[in-house]
Amino acid sequence: MPRIPEDKIDEVRASANIVHYIQQFVNLKKAGQNFKGLCPFHSEKTPSFVVSPEKQLFKCFGCGKGGNVFTFIKEYEKVPFIEAVQKAAEFAGIALPKDDGPSENTGYFQQLYAINETACSFFEQNLWNGQYKRYLQYFIDRNLSEETIKKFRLGFAPDSYEKLLPLLKSAGHDLEEAANLGLINRSEKSQGWFDKFRFRVIFPFHNTAGRIIGFGGRKLREEQQPKYLNSPESPIYKKGEILYGLHQAIQSVRENGFLYIVEGYFDLLRLVEAGINNVAAVSGTAFTENQARLIRRYTKNVYIAFDGDSAGRKASVRAAQIIEKEGLSAFIVRLPDDEDPDTFILNFSTAAFEEIRKKNLSPLEFQIDAFFQENKNPPLEEKESFIENVLNQLAELPNQVKTGLYLHQLSDRLQINESLLVDQLNRFKRFRLKNKTKEEATASPKIKTHSGMYKAEAGILGLLLNGKSEIRNTILGEIGIDSFTNPNFIRLFEYLIQEYEETGGLNPGRLLDRFSEDEEMVKTITELSIAEYGDEAKFAKDCVFQLKRFQLEKRNTELAQLIKQEAASDDAVLHYQRSLMETKKQLNELTKQHRSQAF
Ligand SMILES: [Zn+2]
Incomplete structure (x- = not known):
């Protein structure tokens, strides 16, 4: 696939320091040997995004994303592998061989x-x-x-x-x-x-x-x-992951410090025509979290200018919730009932449009206004259910200061004691937390049921990727492909063996690039590479023992089953019983050996 020679890619990978590269986008703080920060791929309040300068890898322990500098660029800037290499090369000041023009097949x-x-x-x-x-x-x-x-x-x-x-x-x-x-x-x-x-x-x-x-x-x-x-979705186009016109808006967003989002193409074109270039359109789909994350790369402030009708108002509130959940600030540009940005600017003026924008209407104020507009003299129950709805939204906000501000506005507009609202909000928060931990506890993957096996397989592969070369050699002498059960691990081991046999060594950096199109494998390899094993020799010995033991125990179970199944045939039973005794003996020896011997 790559036309850039592999040793050149190695040079770029080694030169583009992953910590410095990521620091352009994420605020990283030193934590022991590593750096930590808030993950740019999912929303979180406490940092679980780790960058290792030593291993030149990143890994989020929240959402699982991880990889090397190329993986980061690929995921964060949504570009194909080859472009990620080019960007990293540019960052590191390395000249790459020139492109021979578009006629050549370039991937x-x-x-x-x-x-x-x-x-x-x-x-x-x-x-x-x-x-x-x-x-x-x-x-x-x-x-x-x-x-x-x-x-x-x-x-x-x-x-x-x-x-x-x-x-x-x-x-x-x-x-x-x-x-x-x-x-x-x-x-x-x-x-x-x-x-x-x-x-x-x-x-x-x-x-x-x-x-x-x-x-x-x-x-x-x-x-x-x-x-x-x-266009249908394709490898280069994913619905809900782009915003129409964002490319043309980037420069102006940087200059103005905020982005307008509108619903349709013509709303966007009208604003641009009016000299407002910091605008992107959702066009066709409901606003998504991925779009919010895309915006976060360029600005924290988003002005939602959707249609003024009731559908547009609902869509505005929904978009605002998604935007604020991602830690950005949303404001709503409230247009008259029967106008959209296109018609509003044509019927009134650009100045009138910007006048509305400058009101900095928060999504909460907007909701309160809409509530009173629809219910002139709301009965108590209506008011209560509205408050409950709003507090539930607030419970999801990552920003404490903003939550406080919103509580104040809510108390003020609805004439309700602020401390009552705070109590209620805290109750919602506790409830959410409880549910979340419950979810996390029940959502743990199958792996957990074989955790010993999984750990041992992972440990062996981790040492093959990272460990000292004498430990690698010993492991490769002891362990074969049939020792693994996890399908990703089997693929990885096969690959490692092949590379080891062909080149006499392993290059973990290259390995990630080989699998760059396979998200699961990139995750697996990063997880294995970033782990620390302490006393490598002892750890290797334990893992090899575990794998061999699991293998023998599995054989035992299989034989016991066969003996039951073949109960009618004395010959067969005898044969399996002998095998069973043999594996039991091996298992005993293995355990004895493990206790007495150093690796
Ligand atoms: Zn994450």
Whole structure:
């Protein structure tokens, strides 16, 4: 897969210090030999995210994410492996061999981006040259300038089954992959390919690096279905993990210190047209935790400017809850009932829109306003259930200061003694905590039932990855593939043996990169590599003993079962009984040996 030579990758991995790299994004504090901080991949109040300078690995003991510097970049910046290597090289100031241009096959992700780029240019060019130029008018009629249309690379897909297809063919793209990206389809009758986006205006989706990862196509004729045709999920596009227009907004978000989120493409384009560039659109899906985490990379302050109607109000509250749970601050831009940001700016003005934003309306104030708007003189029970609902939300907030502020607002607006609210909130918090610990206790994986076995297998592999070379050699002399039961461990051991036989050594850094597309394996390898084993020789001896003992005990159980099953045949029973005696003897010897001998 990589065109970068492997020794170059080794050099980058060794030079891009993982602690320094992660410190750009996470506040890390020294804790013993390691560094600790709040995990950037899940929300938490107490740090369980550990970075080891010695091993050049990170590991979160909360959500399980872990790996080397490349894994971190891959996960955090959502880029493919090769790009992660490039970013790390840039960080470490290492020059990599130059790219020979897009015509060369540069790996799977690049291939997909190239297909989308061909399609995007085609859609885009249709607006500016040739026979479809008149469809530019669709956007002009929406009061969008050419500058904005170009900035977002808006486009047009003609009313034809075979316009994009020949371009994909002549560019030499893999048509099966183009179909996986949702650009073309295969006809069931003729088995031929045909264009999927037809007679639609096109909104390309960029990832934060500016690559085209998918498209949304809006219908132009009433009878067309669906109204919006979106690209399917693919290796480069995951629904709910991107925000439309975020790529174009990043610079402005940094300058302004906050991001607007709106619902639709046209809301976003209207704001941009009005000179407000720090805006991204949710477009099509409900707002997700992944989107909140994506925003967290760029700012902590989010202004939600959804439609003013009741559906929009509900969606605003939901989005605000998700955003605040991730430790960010949400504010709501409350528009009149029948307006969305697009119509509001057109009907009123940009200044009026920013005026509303500057009110810094908290999600709680917004909810209180909405509550009184819907219930003019609320009866006591209504009030109580509203308070209960709000306090339940507050119990989930990670930020204590903000919780305090909200309690104050709630007490003030609903005329309820603040200390009563505090009592009630604490009760909710205790209840949540109890449930959470219960959940954690019952959700422990199967592994726990074989914990001894699991630990021994993990220990052996950990020592193979990390241990001194004489210990590795002894282990490899004692242990075979049949000693393992965990499927991930079996794969890993097979791989290690192969590499050991081929190269005479093991390179744990490379190992993570080999499995870089396999999240489970990356987790497993990191967990094994980051563990500390104290007296390695003694630990190795114990693990080898455990594995051998488990193996013999398993054989014992199997033989005992066979003896029962074959009770009718004296010969068979005799044979198995002999074997059983033999394994019991071996087991005794093993135990004796373990007590007396050093490893
Ligand atoms: Zn985590």
